Amino acid sequence: MFHLIIAAALLAALYVVLVETLFKKSKCKGTADMTGKTAIITGGNTGIGKATALDLAGRGVRVILACRNQKKAEAAINDIKKATGSNDILFMKLDLGSLKSVRAFAANFLKSESRLDLLINNAGLVADGQTEDGFGIEFGVNHLGHFLLTCLLLDRLKESPAARVITLSSMAHRWGKIDFDSLIATKDLGSGRYSWQFFQAYCNSKLCNVLFTHELAKRLKGTNVTCYSVHPGVVKTELSRHVSLWQKVFIEPVARLLFLDPKTGAQTTLHCAVQEGIEHFSGRYFSCCAVEEVSAKAKDDAVAKKLWEVSEQLSGLS
Numbered sequence: 525m526f527h528l529i530i531a532a533a534l535l536a537a538l539y540v541v542l543v544e545t546l547f548k549k550s551k552c553k554g555t556a557d558m559t560g561k562t563a564i565i566t567g568g569n570t571g572i573g574k575a576t577a578l579d580l581a582g583r584g585v586r587v588i589l590a591c592r593n594q595k596k597a598e599a600a601i602n603d604i605k606k607a608t609g610s611n612d613i614l615f616m617k618l619d620l621g622s623l624k625s626v627r628a629f630a631a632n633f634l635k636s637e638s639r640l641d642l643l644i645n646n647a648g649l650v651a652d653g654q655t656e657d658g659f660g661i662e663f664g665v666n667h668l669g670h671f672l673l674t675c676l677l678l679d680r681l682k683e684s685p686a687a688r689v690i691t692l693s694s695m696a697h698r699w700g701k702i703d704f705d706s707l708i709a710t711k712d713l714g715s716g717r718y719s720w721q722f723f724q725a726y727c728n729s730k731l732c733n734v735l736f737t738h739e740l741a742k743r744l745k746g747t748n749v750t751c752y753s754v755h756p757g758v759v760k761t762e763l764s765r766h767v768s769l770w771q772k773v774f775i776e777p778v779a780r781l782l783f784l785d786p787k788t789g790a791q792t793t794l795h796c797a798v799q800e801g802i803e804h805f806s807g808r809y810f811s812c813c814a815v816e817e818v819s820a821k822a823k824d825d826a827v828a829k830k831l832w833e834v835s836e837q838l839s840g841l842s
């Protein structure tokens with residue numbers, strides 16, 4: 525009996541610690557007037573992106589859902605219209621796993637939309653495989669597609685009075701590594717068939733997201749555009765859809781008990797999108813609606829610059 529009480533107390537303590545750390549909740553408190561602004565949200569049809577779109581639409585932002593699947597995007601748009609009463613939300617086709625599609629999206633957007641205030645690089649996946657252009661799918665979609673997209677939209681962002689670029693990274697960036705020789709030789713940052721291998725490739729791509737934001741901030745000095753990378757929390761979404769069944773068996777109970785819901789998972793992105801007075805944090809990494817220090821390798825100036833140059837080459841910009 526006594527042992528049971530001790531065990532129960534330990535479990536309760538573990539729960540409390542987890543809820544205060546890994547699964548901590550936060551809330552965006554920004555109240556800036558967002559009416560009349562335009563946002564692009566990549567992968568806004570589900571998960572954190574959809575929750576972000578819903579909130580911004582509710583604040584009067586014109587929202588463009590940049591998604592690869594028209595049916596899914598239109599279903600999400602209907603939900604968001606119903607929930608917010610907004611009519612200012614539309615789909616534009618974007619497959620980040622195709623550089624051609626990224627270019628077509630940018631051309632289409634620049635032709636049909638006159639302003640861009642928020643670019644939210646949200647789409648991402650944990651999976652095995654390659655993009656249309658032969659890049660490892662996580663490097664290609666999570667980093668390179670967003671890199672090209674951002675570069676193609678920069679001039680329009682600069683025309684806005686105070687545009688922001690927000691890129692979803694993850695705390696998983698801490699386990700990331702970047703091997704440029706292998707990247708140039710294989711068009712990939714680590715891959716393989718096993719889930720631990722594509723989890724490593726995921727971490728590597730999320731490190732790219734942090735370094736990209738670090739370098740972008742430098743390149744944006746002297747403009748009114750700022751940029752931020754985000755860890756949204758550990759959130760119950762479709763992100764684990766490609767992990768194997770036996771892993772789901774372990775993840776599912778923890779997910780039900782502890783993972784954040786997408787609305788809570790959108791708060792740090794929203795903080796970076798609407799909070800006033802964070803511009804001096806441009807280039808930094810945010811978690812729980814606050815700036816967070818990253819390790820030396822995630823703010824290495826030389827690596828960030830090299831990643832930018834290599835990404836320019838690989839995406840055909842230089």
Ligand SMILES: NC(=O)c1ccc[n+]([C@@H]2O[C@H](COP(=O)([O-])OP(=O)(O)OC[C@H]3O[C@@H](n4cnc5c(N)ncnc54)[C@H](OP(=O)(O)O)[C@@H]3O)[C@@H](O)[C@H]2O)c1
Nearest residue numbers: 567571572619620621646647648692694758759761762763
């Ligand atoms: N969930 C977490 O705990 C967590 C933690 C840390 C960071 N994050 C980051 O948060 C971001 C959002 O993830 P989530 O958890 O909301 O995942 P999710 O529910 O799986 O949503 C991911 C979105 O990305 C889209 N996407 C995937 N590949 C694409 C492509 N080639 N072109 C265009 N869109 C594509 C998906 O579209 P389809 O529906 O068509 O596939 C979907 O809309 C990701 O960058 C992820 O790395 C999540």
Ligand SMILES: *[C@@H]1O[C@H](CO)[C@@H](O)[C@H](O)[C@H]1NC(C)=O
Nearest residue numbers: 682683684685686746747748
């Ligand atoms: C940035 O914004 C300020 C005031 O909002 C404006 O005076 C300035 O011209 C802008 N700078 C650029 C480079 O657009």
